[in-house]
Amino acid sequence: LHTLTSAFEETAPIYAGADLNAFTMTGELADIFPSRDAGVAALLDEISSRFPGETLIYAGRSGFVGAEQAARLSADVASANWHATASLVAKLAGDALFVDMGSTTTDIIAIKNGAIANDGYTDAGRLLSGELVYTGFTRTFLFGVASSAPVRGRLTPLMNEYFASIADAHRILGVLDEKDDRHASADGKEKTIDGSIARLARMIGRDAAELTLPEW
Structure with a gap:
């Protein structure tokens, strides 16, 4: 977690003085955590201790919630970053095929009538549906x-x-x-x-x- 702490400190000039901070999560699957729920809880603790003001957590299908509510919605909060980006594209594009390739994985999400038309939601579900493909642009074996x-x-x-x-x-x-x-x-x-x-x-x-x- 010291790496996350360093990242917060490095980016402090960007968010210093902000009236509102909003977060979307990816990282709860890091092997320092014994489970996804434990990872979500630990990351929420880091956020809450560093950002005492108004803070929102993106919980995917549950929308933006406070940190306390987010702790009860770990299944929605976990790895919701794909949903955040796809939701934005849905608002902007209406109908689209959303493809987001990172270093390790690729998200392939259908968007219809301004909404995400996904079959899976969790990493496990999206792996089964083919909406999460473990092929990326740089790290892939x-x-x-x-x-x-x-x-x-x-x-x-x-x-x-x-x-x-x-x-x-x-x-x-x-x-x-x-x-x-x-x-x-x-x-x-x-x-x-x-x-x-x-x-x-x-x-x-x-x-x-x-x-x-x-x-x-």
Whole structure:
């Protein structure tokens, strides 16, 4: 939680003196918490102790509520950030397909007549409905995207190891904005095309020099 405390302190100039603070939550699934309910409770405690004035918590389908009520609505508060963004899009667009890709996951939400037309709500429900896809733009483990890849005309299995991430593939393809890659590389080494190729090579049991740049 010291990381959250540091983040609050770093952003203090932004919210200092505000008459109203509103929060949407994602983070209760962090492995420092024994359960989602415990995570919600701990994060609400952090918010309440730091923001003693008027504070609202976004509880998704229950709307904005006070911190005390939010503690009783942990299932609605937990990971409601997707619902907040999709609700805003619904108000602005009316009918839409909302797709939000982060570093780890992608939300795919139907919006109809100015409202979210979702099948799932919780992470578990959205995983089942396909509205939460565990593929992101930078952190995703390559084996989670494809189990094999064509290498010199032969379909080659990828190693089930964290030798490279999807950020490496995007960097090699030239579609990665480096500002979006906020996590360490799989081997902790440089975030360059050469570095990414070296990591990708390990996924198929090779060295970088064994294939040409266009092949990678």
